[in-house]
Amino acid sequence: MKNVVRIGVIFACFAAFLGVSLTPETSAQKRDKFSHATAGHKKKDCNSCHTLPTANWVAARGFPDVADFPGHVACFACHRSDFFAGNKPAICAGCHSNPGPKGSARLPFPVKTRSQEFTSVFPHNLHQDIIAEAAPRRRNVAVAHLVKASFAVPDDPPKPTFNNCAICHETSKAVPKYAPRIPASMQPLAEAAADAFAPKAQFFKEMPSGHQTCFQCHYQGVKPFATDCAGCHKLTTPYMEEPVAKRYSIKFDHNQKEHSVRDCMTCHVRISQNADLKTLVDADVPFITCVSCHNDKITEETKKRTASPEAQQPAFQCTYCHAPAIGRFPIPKSHENR
Amino acid sequence: MYSIRLILLVLILLPVGAANLTAQGALELSGRVKIGAKVEKVERKRFYLFRGGLEANKPLIDRIKAATYTSRDCFYCQAKASPQFIAWLKAEDCESPYCRAVTTEDVTKVPEFQAAYQKGLKQFRNKPDVARNWLTTNLTPALRDGFYKQQKSSITSILGTTKAVQSSMTDSVSVVAIFLDIAIQPSAGKTVETFTVSIWYRSRSAEKAMSLFARSMSVRRKRLSYRSFRSMTRARRLRKSVMSWFVT
Numbered sequence: 189m190k191n192v193v194r195i196g197v198i199f200a201c202f203a204a205f206l207g208v209s210l211t212p213e214t215s216a217q218k219r220d221k222f223s224h225a226t227a228g229h230k231k232k233d234c235n236s237c238h239t240l241p242t243a244n245w246v247a248a249r250g251f252p253d254v255a256d257f258p259g260h261v262a263c264f265a266c267h268r269s270d271f272f273a274g275n276k277p278a279i280c281a282g283c284h285s286n287p288g289p290k291g292s293a294r295l296p297f298p299v300k301t302r303s304q305e306f307t308s309v310f311p312h313n314l315h316q317d318i319i320a321e322a323a324p325r326r327r328n329v330a331v332a333h334l335v336k337a338s339f340a341v342p343d344d345p346p347k348p349t350f351n352n353c354a355i356c357h358e359t360s361k362a363v364p365k366y367a368p369r370i371p372a373s374m375q376p377l378a379e380a381a382a383d384a385f386a387p388k389a390q391f392f393k394e395m396p397s398g399h400q401t402c403f404q405c406h407y408q409g410v411k412p413f414a415t416d417c418a419g420c421h422k423l424t425t426p427y428m429e430e431p432v433a434k435r436y437s438i439k440f441d442h443n444q445k446e447h448s449v450r451d452c453m454t455c456h457v458r459i460s461q462n463a464d465l466k467t468l469v470d471a472d473v474p475f476i477t478c479v480s481c482h483n484d485k486i487t488e489e490t491k492k493r494t495a496s497p498e499a500q501q502p503a504f505q506c507t508y509c510h511a512p513a514i515g516r517f518p519i520p521k522s523h524e525n526r
Numbered sequence: 527m528y529s530i531r532l533i534l535l536v537l538i539l540l541p542v543g544a545a546n547l548t549a550q551g552a553l554e555l556s557g558r559v560k561i562g563a564k565v566e567k568v569e570r571k572r573f574y575l576f577r578g579g580l581e582a583n584k585p586l587i588d589r590i591k592a593a594t595y596t597s598r599d600c601f602y603c604q605a606k607a608s609p610q611f612i613a614w615l616k617a618e619d620c621e622s623p624y625c626r627a628v629t630t631e632d633v634t635k636v637p638e639f640q641a642a643y644q645k646g647l648k649q650f651r652n653k654p655d656v657a658r659n660w661l662t663t664n665l666t667p668a669l670r671d672g673f674y675k676q677q678k679s680s681i682t683s684i685l686g687t688t689k690a691v692q693s694s695m696t697d698s699v700s701v702v703a704i705f706l707d708i709a710i711q712p713s714a715g716k717t718v719e720t721f722t723v724s725i726w727y728r729s730r731s732a733e734k735a736m737s738l739f740a741r742s743m744s745v746r747r748k749r750l751s752y753r754s755f756r757s758m759t760r761a762r763r764l765r766k767s768v769m770s771w772f773v774t
Contacts, residue, residue: 246651316572405660451698
């Protein structure tokens, strides 16, 4: 009887092993096997596979771009035998939705669901220097002089659009995914209190996600050229892109009356010094820039925080700038030393 | 020459507690500069912060004094830009075609824009928006970023081997540049470290600046306790109490 059980267990294990190893890979799994980081691929120049622009750019993008997978010729030199491996060669799944000799339909390029292999480097400091000059004021204009009164609609010349931060970062039209930017080195003092606060779309700014903005200047003529992929993109450990806006002060409204009349550079100080966002450790907006206007409110809240343990009460959670998810943390040094 | 070089040097004293040599601080720098009788706002311009006072930075200052500044108008004249192109730049005090968007009207008025636009139309399959929005990619190098490159190369040669501690840009509203997280490293036995701030900049009121060109303003020194500097926002006070401009 024992032997029958043993044989049964062994058989079950073998069946399970076969089941796992013979389960056909999904096309997504096969596709994700492609790696730019293999020794063979790293030897290649980007342009030996990717052409700029691809033939479908007009329909796919509306501007010259790499809007499609490389052609067969790019893979053939090294992977010729893979193309003839069975009825549904695995290599086809890299680009085609229905792998096989008759499946010509291609996946949308780039495949958004697959992991990213490249990071992008954008030196904000250089761009600040060349495009983000002051929007000059018109001079020699008389002020407070009534020259002429008229009820006609004035035929003013259109206001010039200056290229500054807004050329890439427009105000968001919809609320993006957002989350608190939890301080890594601190422990919260309490559970976050209930909070019904919801930011509006105008609290956020867009970020360029494709080549369109970059190519306006870098398509040709200004380095890095559009054909020099490595000029902006660097190979990295594959990661899944998480477009989540992480904030310390989620209650900051860019369009609030007093904020909208300010220059981006009034608060975004560190960005003008930064050559690569990945090296930015501290918040781009230093606390010093908030204090000049909001010191009274900040003082009021820090006093409440200090007073709460003295009065044997739970830690006061700062909510003037922060959601409770952040407002429950200890007061950082930057706030104490103001 | 209408545009001239204007170099602004500011001497700042950062007081430090002798016991706390790893102190960090922040400085706010006002970009409102008195040139002649006028106060000029130096907005959206990059300032460089150097360790040491004017004495310590003498080689740098000598290089600044010896450097020649080619004005915007002069540069574009030499680059054989059309009067319409120069007028387009001057209309909004731009230094390069990246300054503002080129409108369809600008394309019809400025020959260089027209030529680049036509080239773009051919290249970008008759897509007028792409040809206009990507117009700078079809301009000649000199007109596109020649002036910017020349400025950059001047700064690089002036700096030489001198390394700035930090650079920061003034905003256009409060006209303030903020230097953050500056590590204070006073020499042995000292409690104060001196810094110098510099900029490579074309004055707007050039004629006034010309009269100031050979004049140097005295630099006021004042000691503050470390305590008053320690906090970032208290550094704001330094802007009013310690700094004064050295214009050469």
